[in-house]
Amino acid sequence: xxxxxxxxxAELFDPNGAVAGCWCMWWRIPxxxxxxxxxxxxxxxMRAIVRQGDVPGLLAYHDGRPIGWVSIAPRGQFTRIExxxxxxxxxxxxxxxxxxxxxxxxxxxxxxxxxxxxAAVELARKxxxxxxxxxxxxxxxxxxSNAGAFTGLEKMFRDAGFKEVERRSxxxxxxxxxxxxKRSRSR
Numbered sequence: 022x023x024x025x026x027x028x029x030x031a032e033l034f035d036p037n038g039a040v041a042g043c044w045c046m047w048w049r050i051p052x053x054x055x056x057x058x059x060x061x062x063x064x065x066x067m068r069a070i071v072r073q074g075d076v077p078g079l080l081a082y083h084d085g086r087p088i089g090w091v092s093i094a095p096r097g098q099f100t101r102i103e104x105x106x107x108x109x110x111x112x113x114x115x116x117x118x119x120x121x122x123x124x125x126x127x128x129x130x131x132x133x134x135x136x137x138x139x140a141a142v143e144l145a146r147k148x149x150x151x152x153x154x155x156x157x158x159x160x161x162x163x164x165x166s167n168a169g170a171f172t173g174l175e176k177m178f179r180d181a182g183f184k185e186v187e188r189r190s191x192x193x194x195x196x197x198x199x200x201x202x203k204r205s206r207s208r
Contacts, residue, residue: 022078022090024071029080031064033087038064039123040171045078045092048099048120078121079140081133088128091137092121093145096154107190108156116152116197117145122173134173138181146200155183155196 022030038044042060044067050058058066070077077098081089096118102108119141124133138155145153159175175194179185183196 022071022076022080024074026080027068027071029082029087030067030071030090033080033090033123033125034064039090045090045121045123048092048101048118051100076144079137079144081124081137081140083128083133088125089133089137090121090123091119091134091141093117093119093141093153095150102156107193108195111187111195114152115150116154117148117150119153119155119173121171123171135177135181138173138177142181142198142200151200153183153198153200155198156193157196159192159194161192 033039034044038060042063044060044063046055046058046063046066049070050066055063067077075094077094078090078092080087081091094117096102096110096116099118099120102118102120103110119138122134122137142153155173155178157173157175157178158170160170175185175196178196178198181198183198185194186197187195189195
């Protein structure tokens with residue numbers, strides 16, 4: 022997600038700012054700021070992140086149209102994770118966090134989330150990450166609602182090679198994947 026692709030993010034997220042005007046700012050700012058910002062303020066805040074050159078996540082496309090989003094960045098960029106009793110840091114390791122998915126309603130259940138998770142891990146690896154962390158929902162034998170599964174599902178993370186490292190809530194595991202640097206092939 023770069024400034025050149027802002028229109029694609031707006032197309033995917035509008036008219037509701039993904040969900041309830043979030044604009045994927047839920048984890049990035051304190052609750053009082055999130056509520057005060059409402060729809061337009063959160064949109065402006067995300068646009069400012071993108072304009073300053075940060076890459077707050079990745080977009081997925083199908084036939085040239087944006088169909089999915091994943092948010093990934095170093096954990097320190099997500100103030101609510103840093104302060105959370107349930108999802109907060111388990112140690113001082115420098116980790117990258119996958120915190121949010123938004124899949125267009127016509128594409129849900131088609132594997133877009135899995136593809137985005139794999140691409141997010143690869144982006145983190147290219148940026149020097151050695152650990153990627155996720156905070157998915159474990160529906161505990163039931164089914165998670167679309168809105169409730171915005172952090173991804175435990176099975177999706179497990180299938181992508183993530184391991185549960187902590188669980189402070191029955192339905193919210195903290196999962197990690199340790200990365201190794203890709204070796205270049207020499208001729």
